[in-house]
Amino acid sequence: MPILDFKEIAQANLTNGLQDTFEMFARDFFMMLGFEIKDGPDRGQDGGRDLIINEKREGIIGDTEISWLVSCKHKAHSGSAVQSNDEIDIKGRVESFGAQGFIGFYSTIISSSLNRSLEGLKRHFDVKVFDREIIEKMILENPKGRTIAKRYFPISFSKWEEDHPKPANIFSEYEPLHCQNCDKDLLPQGDGIIVFKKDLKTEVYVAFLWCCKGKCDQDLKSKYRLMGYTDAGWEDISDILIPGKYLAWNMAVLNRIQQGDDKYSDEAFKSLKQFILRVSQMVLRSQNDEQIRRLMDLASLP
Ligand SMILES: [Zn+2]
Missing domain, CATH: 3.40.1350.10 (Trna Endonuclease; Chain: A, domain 1)
Structure with missing residues (x-):
């Protein structure tokens, strides 16, 4: 075609x-x-x-x-x-x-x-x-x-x-979202999933991962099971690339933290933020030259 x-x-x-x-x-x-x-x-x-x-x-x-x-x-x-x-x-x-x-x-x-x-x-x-x-x-x-x-x-x-959206120029350079098992960039096609790993004893999220569906997911599952951690929820990355779903998902994450439902280890929280930032390249629109100049001005203000 x-x-x-x-x-x-x-x-x-x-x-x-x-x-x-x-x-x-x-x-x-x-x-x-x-x-x-x-x-x-x-x-x-x-x-x-x-x-x-x-x-x-x-x-x-x-x-x-x-x-x-x-x-x-x-x-x-x-x-x-x-x-x-x-x-x-x-x-x-x-x-x-x-x-x-x-x-x-x-x-x-x-x-x-x-x-x-x-x-x-x-x-x-x-x-x-x-x-x-x-x-x-x-x-x-x-x-x-x-x-x-x-x-x-x-x-x-x-x-x-x-x-076929082009990543928005949010960062000075495109930041890929590599599968944490095989290294494939999951962003262009939005294939793959995110997975929360939980320590059931402490009820704390110990890891927040992104990977391909199937084998990579299974490999990571076995790895984390050996450490005593369990899957506690997952989502399709392609769903989170939908602007409305991206917002709703971010709000739900914030709400659960506020209500004390979800607790994150430092490592898992860092990954969560990294995911939100990288995915934003496919959800937000590109910044024009004037906005980039203004952004640089704002960043240089004391
Ligand atoms: Zn993979």
Whole structure:
């Protein structure tokens, strides 16, 4: 199921001033990957324009620079595959610009006939194809890709972002929530559970843990049972990542402390606070620059 809707990028060959958007998108995309963008040749009769991009390759005896000719074809609005007759004389175009490789940058898929002719060209130079699926994957996997996605796919990307929230910038750096048995970060997917361990003799919580469900939970259970401690309640982390549940759970913890129902060892209370802070990165919204400046002012007040 595609995530980014390429139809959000204005159709090429319209004379409304937006005809360059797909090529601008290609420039931003290749800059994100670390290519240097050279000015492209003029617009051709089909409304398409090729880009020249340079790639630095580090070698043992020195760096080399490879020039690629990028052909952008934006056919998402018609939905049709890029055909052989959409790409005229690739070899001649690559050679006339002195490039060493060809990249097809397509907002749909490539037809099998064009694929065959590109395979044939690999005898002469490097050939790569970035189709809709590959472009989408690379954008969503790259930390810089979010900025590009926000600019060119504002509607479909914001829908995706709702389901894949980015940790809020509460701390100077992201603080993971590692499973206390296998070290996996539990925050991005919200998988795993929290468990209270109690000393039944003193009625005190001696530990507050987070771990994966299943084996990790079982391993920790055996470890704590040997020390004489029992499970005294657990919750799914995914539930606590729901903002309303996060608040309700925090209130319940505070209330039980106030009423004297729950007593924590220093160690367990420290863990509880650590959990609340780390989880807050996925529940709270990000702070803007002005708020961060103000926060620094407040912290520096005597
Ligand atoms: Zn684990």
